[in-house]
Amino acid sequence: MPTETSAIETMANKEYKWGFVTDLESDTLPPGLNEDTVRAISALKNEPSFLTEWRLKAFRHWQTMTEPHWPNVKFAPIDYQAVSYYSAPKKKKTLASLDEVDPELLKTYEKLGVPLHEQKIFAGVAVDAVFDSVSVATTFKEKLAEMGIIFCSFSEAVQKHPELIKKYLGSVVPYSDNFFATLNSAVFSDGSFCYVPKGVQCPMELSTYFRINERNTGQFERTLIIADEGASVSYLEGCTAPMRDENQLHAAVVELVALGDARIKYSTVQNWYPGDKDGKGGIYNFVTKRGKCLGDNSRISWTQVETGSAITWKYPSVILQGDNSVGEFYSVALTNHRQQADTGTKMIHIGRNTRSTIVSKGISAGFGQNTYRGLVKILKHATGARNYTQCDSMLIGDKCGAHTFPYIEVRNTSARAEHEASTSKIGEDQLFYCKQRGISLEDAVNMIINGFCKEVFKELPMEFAVEAQKLLGVSLEGSVG
Amino acid sequence: MALLEVDNLSARVQGRDILKGINLTINPGEVHAIMGPNGSGKSTLASVLAGRDNYEVTGGSVQFNGKDILEMSPDERACEGLFLAFQYPVEIPGVSTSYFLKAAVNAIRKYRGEPELDAMDFLKLIKEKMKLLEMDQSFMNRSINEGFSGGEKKRNEIFQMTVLDPKLCILDETDSGLDIDALKIVSQGVNALRNPTRGILVVTHYQRLLNYIVPDFVHVLRDGRIIKSGDKSLALELEAKGYGWLENAA
Numbered sequence: 001m002p003t004e005t006s007a008i009e010t011m012a013n014k015e016y017k018w019g020f021v022t023d024l025e026s027d028t029l030p031p032g033l034n035e036d037t038v039r040a041i042s043a044l045k046n047e048p049s050f051l052t053e054w055r056l057k058a059f060r061h062w063q064t065m066t067e068p069h070w071p072n073v074k075f076a077p078i079d080y081q082a083v084s085y086y087s088a089p090k091k092k093k094t095l096a097s098l099d100e101v102d103p104e105l106l107k108t109y110e111k112l113g114v115p116l117h118e119q120k121i122f123a124g125v126a127v128d129a130v131f132d133s134v135s136v137a138t139t140f141k142e143k144l145a146e147m148g149i150i151f152c153s154f155s156e157a158v159q160k161h162p163e164l165i166k167k168y169l170g171s172v173v174p175y176s177d178n179f180f181a182t183l184n185s186a187v188f189s190d191g192s193f194c195y196v197p198k199g200v201q202c203p204m205e206l207s208t209y210f211r212i213n214e215r216n217t218g219q220f221e222r223t224l225i226i227a228d229e230g231a232s233v234s235y236l237e238g239c240t241a242p243m244r245d246e247n248q249l250h251a252a253v254v255e256l257v258a259l260g261d262a263r264i265k266y267s268t269v270q271n272w273y274p275g276d277k278d279g280k281g282g283i284y285n286f287v288t289k290r291g292k293c294l295g296d297n298s299r300i301s302w303t304q305v306e307t308g309s310a311i312t313w314k315y316p317s318v319i320l321q322g323d324n325s326v327g328e329f330y331s332v333a334l335t336n337h338r339q340q341a342d343t344g345t346k347m348i349h350i351g352r353n354t355r356s357t358i359v360s361k362g363i364s365a366g367f368g369q370n371t372y373r374g375l376v377k378i379l380k381h382a383t384g385a386r387n388y389t390q391c392d393s394m395l396i397g398d399k400c401g402a403h404t405f406p407y408i409e410v411r412n413t414s415a416r417a418e419h420e421a422s423t424s425k426i427g428e429d430q431l432f433y434c435k436q437r438g439i440s441l442e443d444a445v446n447m448i449i450n451g452f453c454k455e456v457f458k459e460l461p462m463e464f465a466v467e468a469q470k471l472l473g474v475s476l477e478g479s480v481g
Numbered sequence: 482m483a484l485l486e487v488d489n490l491s492a493r494v495q496g497r498d499i500l501k502g503i504n505l506t507i508n509p510g511e512v513h514a515i516m517g518p519n520g521s522g523k524s525t526l527a528s529v530l531a532g533r534d535n536y537e538v539t540g541g542s543v544q545f546n547g548k549d550i551l552e553m554s555p556d557e558r559a560c561e562g563l564f565l566a567f568q569y570p571v572e573i574p575g576v577s578t579s580y581f582l583k584a585a586v587n588a589i590r591k592y593r594g595e596p597e598l599d600a601m602d603f604l605k606l607i608k609e610k611m612k613l614l615e616m617d618q619s620f621m622n623r624s625i626n627e628g629f630s631g632g633e634k635k636r637n638e639i640f641q642m643t644v645l646d647p648k649l650c651i652l653d654e655t656d657s658g659l660d661i662d663a664l665k666i667v668s669q670g671v672n673a674l675r676n677p678t679r680g681i682l683v684v685t686h687y688q689r690l691l692n693y694i695v696p697d698f699v700h701v702l703r704d705g706r707i708i709k710s711g712d713k714s715l716a717l718e719l720e721a722k723g724y725g726w727l728e729n730a731a
Contacts, residue, residue: 429571432533435559436556437585450576451573451574
């Protein structure tokens with residue numbers, strides 16, 4: 001019988017499709033980081049003094065910190081002085097409409113499939129596109145504004161709604177939180193901002209598309225989403241980056257605030273460049289994402305599909321402060337070739353009758369290393385708190401690894417925490433069964449993996465679920481042998 | 482032309498020789514039964530014909546429809562019209578039976594250069610076949626074989642076979658784990674598939690199944706070789722006298 005290995009290797013070497021570089025003139029700060037850099041960024045963005053001071057506080061604190069190495073990933077030391085902390089496509093004036101956007105830039109987004117153009121916008125996706133560090137164009141803003149929804153770049157929010165920024169920035173992820181969040185607090189360049197007022201249900205999926213284009217730049221964006229009482233919003237974030245031999249750092253911070261009876265659903269499809277098959281290049285995705293269920297009966301739900309990045313290191317978490325609040329985390333993390341992922345969540349139960357659900361699906365192929373790390377913490381006053389955790393790993397081949405580190409701390413005797421975990425190898429028996437029915441190896445693998453991830457995919461907005469399935473297929477092509 | 486021509490086939494599993502020169506010819510329209518004690522190589526023969534990994538063919542040839550299938554991958558063999566009803570059908574969590582079967586139907590149609598079926602046509606096709614196997618609609622939405630009883634799994638195998646309409650059906654110990662009612666339904670499904678162009682190969686330990694699926698030929702496999710062939714009366718004789726009877730004869 002012919003072995004399938006050679007066919008598989010051909011497929012495995014398929015190239016990263018989003019690896020093009022856009023040739024644009026840009027304003028880039030020289031590499032290096034000191035107080036002057038921080039001040040320069042703040043000045044470039046014409047920020048109010050409270051923000052400049054906040055950045056400086058963060059920077060000073062950051063200098064006292066050391067790069068953490070507790071996660072189950074390996075990487076060469078990062079030279080923070082070699083990174084440029086600000087890069088923006090060159091522009092002469094503020095852009096009034098899409099027509100004024102550099103056509104090169106629009107072409108890039110077209111290649112990425114971002115629906116920036118008007119006709120596509122009517123499909124119902126409002127996009128805030130972040131290109132390197134500056135938000136290029138925010139579409140659909142007017143329609144949202146009619147409902148009182150603010151959806152704009154972070155910088156614009158700083159200028160137009162400083163009171164909201166002052167009130168909520170750092171309220172979920174304080175500037176001193178951790179090494180990378182603190183660095184972000186000092187040097188963040190832009191990001192997305194969203195505020196949904198009381199009782200308003202945002203009628204469309206809001207979406208941000210991040211892309212790292214410039215060489216040697218770190219991307220430090222900051223997202224802040226606030227759902228006021230009774231409001232609800234669903235937000236999708238997608239990410240790609242050009243192919244480069246060197247590693248690039250992406251240290252973002254996302255803060256979500258849900259007031260009483262509010263709901264926030266945050267979905268991520270992350271496809272940063274993972275490096276080549278030998279592990280050269282790729283994005284270091286060190287991100288702090290956290291939501292706070294501040295009011296009673298509020299709900300925050302994280303859904304993530306992580307297929308890219310050389311190293312993924314993130315724990316989208318929920319602080320369940322309001323009584324009866326609900327936190328959810330649904331995750332698919334895939335590592336192929338030399339990729340490493342250490343991801344999971346933290347659910348901090350503070351209020352009474354708070355509930356959390358964690359469903360994590362890790363897929364490892366090639367030499368990929370996949371770690372689930374989760375913390376469920378139930379504090380003393382969280383009477384009636386409940387958690388359910390399900391953590392499944394699937395291995396493809398025998399050179400990859402799956403690791404699970406669940407931490408559970410319970411301080412209230414009425415609380416209940418359940419944890420289920422499984423590890424399986426993609427079964428030779430399953431593959432043979434599919435093939436015996438005429439289904440090709442590649443389709444069989446996709447089918448089995450998608451079945452494995454079904455519980456997570458069903459949480460994604462429909463069109464993104466389809467995208468996620470395809471992405472998983474592409475990322476896994478040829479990994480079975 | 483014979484549908485299946487197995488010529489002096491030998492095969493090895495994990496370094497052990499299991500098949501030691503099998504000769505078997507199945508013509509269109511014929512039903513053959515292979516019987517034999519545990520460890521005689523019955524299931525190995527089924528697996529080798531279907532092309533399972535880790536079964537190393539060490540000699541001989543297999544022609545299916547005039548083509549050498551030993552060089553084909555399992556999915557190509559399936560697309561050529563070879564179907565194996567598994568002794569232990571596997572579970573695939575999260576993949577519904579209808580999704581799975583639609584993928585299979587369309588993979589085979591594509592291979593034959595036929596247009597793929599859309600959801601409506603597919604639904605029409607399976608509804609008819611489900612009735613035959615007395616299967617409930619809810620089957621189709623459940624993950625394939627997950628949480629199915631032993632009988633349901635086997636019925637699902639025959640159901641798939643009916644939908645995929647193969648040229649050669651290989652039933653590997655389909656009767657194991659079936660109660661008498663399920664056995665009747667399964668046999669009814671298989672018998673409905675009997676026609677002048679199709680071949681059926683029933684692999685079984687017991688004669689019981691052959692009361693319902695009456696074979697044209699019965700072969701007895703022992704230690705990797707067919708030691709005796711005959712018509713359906715051979716199965717009855719085996720039932721009465723046991724495999725030991727042949728051991729002495731051989």
